[in-house]
Amino acid sequence: MGVAKRIIPCLDVDNGRVVKGVQFVDIRDAGDPVEIAKRYDEQGADEITFLDITATAHDRDTIVHVVEQVADQVFIPLTVGGGIRELSDIRRMLNAGADKVGINSAAVKRPEFVKEAAEKFGSQCIVVAIDAKRVNGEGEPDKWEIFTHGGRQGTGIDAVEWAIKMVNYGAGEILLTSMDRDGTKVGFDLDLTRAISDAVPVPVIASGGVGELKHLVEGVTEGHAEAVLAASIFHFGEYTVQQAKEVMRDAGLEVRL
């Protein structure tokens, strides 16, 4: 027996409201991140991740209040990503009750930021989020490149090398999203997930492409991920976190039930 594989529902939050249409029939306000977080907590989510997609810096204060409200009522780990650019952003999120922050574009822009953040706040709260896309042609060896700005901007940086570098800089966890699979519902990019999971000593969270519960199992068994993140399969009430865990348990994985 050992540490359980984690299931992490992810909420996209725009100006304090959950977007990408969460649909719980019995929730009064489906756009309220606090109500939705409470629901996932009740279902047995191991952590909750908030991705702040608010466009303007001014409106980003809203996510701080969201985190505060959730942290007052939900006693499981909370991660906040999106718009984390300075040490003061991290301080604000941790003070509001977040346990970890996800750093993405700011790390690409200036990798030392991750080092400074880990030294100041500890690796345990620094998650580096990597958006990767396959760039090799057919028949060529596997190769993935990291992209920023929601997958629109290429960087020329190799995803596996980047993950190793970020861990050396102090990242305590990697949140890995396949841009090829995100939104497709055909499952994780398992080759990518495994390549990075096997290359770094820290936990890797697989993300992007979950459409069925068996995809979550594959992320762990074939992708070697420590945790799996999904949004839409939980949001639309297709499956509960509890059901996901039962499927993982039946596949022989250790979960918290």
Added chain:
Amino acid sequence: MSSVAVIDYGMGNLHSVAKALEHAGSGETIIVTHDAAKILAADRVVLPGVGAIRDCMHEIRRLGVDEVVREVIKTKPFLGVCVGMQALMGESEENGGIACLDLLPGKVRFFGDNLKNSNGDALKVPHMGWNQVHQVSEHPLWQGIEQDERFYFVHSYYVESAQQSDIAATCTHGVEFSAALHRDNIFAAQFHPEKSQHAGLQLYRNFLNWNGES
């Protein structure tokens, strides 16, 4: 109404600790402070902490929290959490070797690179997630908590107690380590009760009801 001081030395997620205590309790006053007088006036004291031990010990000493803790543990129910547990030990391997408060015998050690489970599978460090806490001694803080219940951990260094009778629970991540310690009115946990949902809140509730006797 009784009061609880959560010691604030600038390291860690005190919001969550304070809110979880408030949620678990029944109207106790929760004070987040490093003011010695306020801590000494409280009925119960919590020493939380996350981050690197060097910075934690530095702030603990700079703010005089070390002397306050030495005083508090003579009389009041005291709870150390995560680095707040590690700080009680003799020394830590982290940051090239750091002397801690030396209130309980034992060391804080690194999980190590190439950590493996009993099947030979590679294990990740930090040890992050929900793992089973195996109670090895009866204690009021375990009341209502099932044997081998899962709690949330996040740490790269673990406590190796040098006193078997101090160990309240063990956990295994490649190595078996002390997940919780107890001695007289001291209780300490490596896991985060404030992030461990029902079981964590139950442990905080037990702490708020604890008179400091084992």
